[in-house]
Amino acid sequence: MVQVLFAVIMFCVVLEPFPALGETEADLRVEVVSTFNGPRRSAATKGAPYSEGTIDESSQFRVAQGGAAERDTEEDVLRDPFAERDKPAAEETPDTIADPLEPINRAFFVFNDKLYFWVLKPVAKGYGAVVPEQARVAVKNFFYNLAFPVRFVNCFLQGKVNGAFMEMGRFFTNTFIGAAGFIDVATLTGNFGKYDEDLGQSFGSHGVGPGFYINWPILGPSSLRDTVGAVGDAFLDPISILIDPSGYTIAANALDLVNNTSLRLGDYEDLKRAALDPYISVRDAYYQNRKSKIRE
């Protein structure tokens, strides 16, 4: 199993050397911009047809300056200097994720919807009534802190050396000063930035597109790339069901799920209320959110 992880890591390394290795600027923004000036710049100026996570999506300044002249004037009304360059607002088909499995995905969407309203929500509500909010935030912090190895390794895979050290600082601060991670001291003191990186994002930052959309039962929205990423990350996750399907990990994951849900009650309801087609809205929100995370 370790070999698989190693293979995945090697795959990333071979795919592209770390673009910003040795970059220790404190500011993430600076780090990202410096990446843009790196080897990928030429590829992006050509306007790669589908390049999630490459520079032209990310650099708003450059998009605004470079994009204006190339854009046709007829659609000037839809001009958005802050949108990605290779997917202008006026394009014939909107920028979205491929969804060849839509019928199955929709079926699981209905399933997950029912699961939320009939099972998860009532349980989370009951749990929330017993456990005070502060304690639930602490539990959330604990689980987040525990998954530190995933973020640490993926910072390196994306060449965010600075981010890796920030995450390490966070982990030690919260583990030793923050009562085993229950208190997020690192955020309270503001000394360390947060780098919520995963393998799906690492793939994305190396130019791997999402493939297509997969809406898993129970687990919810994902893509081909991010599913592969999640499997890879499982090797670094101390409480992964995939690696260790024992009673303890199942219980821990169930607690994590119920706890998180109890802190986010109402979000899904709001989304459903605002959407004309909740399935599409969730799918697009997932796609856009992942894209912005890869851009960071």
Add this chain to the structure above:
Amino acid sequence: MKPIGLYRKFLFFSLIFAIATPVCAGVPTEKIKDTTEKILSIVTDPDLKGPDRDKERKALIREVVDERFDWEELSRRALARHWRKLNEEQKKEFIILFGKLLERTYLDRVEGYSGEQVTYVNEVIEGEYALVEIKVLTTKGTEIPVNYKLRKKGEDWRVYDIAIEGVSLVNNYRVQFNDIITKSSYEELVKKLQEKVAEK
């Protein structure tokens, strides 16, 4: 004595700087700030609390939101290529419907206000376009990045898109609208919008 004097000077300047930063932030940020503060003053007003003042409170918020949001621009961008095919009548109808839906969505969000803190992170101005980045810190300790995109209209700046956690509202609706129109028809979209707005 000298070090203390220096320290004082430093303190003085850092104070000035701290106060001056938001002022220097530029007009678009000022506009967003102004709107946010107006809305917050309405939702936190004890005189306007309670279900009996519901209508009044909502009307007040709506007024403030209408001032800042450019419903036509939002509609045009959300429909994208389908917008051109509409006649003036249809455009007007759509702007009203979509505006109502967005207003309600926005109202839902601000009505649930429970002491979240707003910080102004960054501002980018690109000709007549502006991007205002803010961060909302929830009471549960999560930070939510919110980006407002504005366009200059005369002397005013009006919002044409909001992105929450990287998810642009206009993009999200554009994909939905396009899906409905291509799978059925524009008429079907209007019907769905009407049903949605009529929902309680």
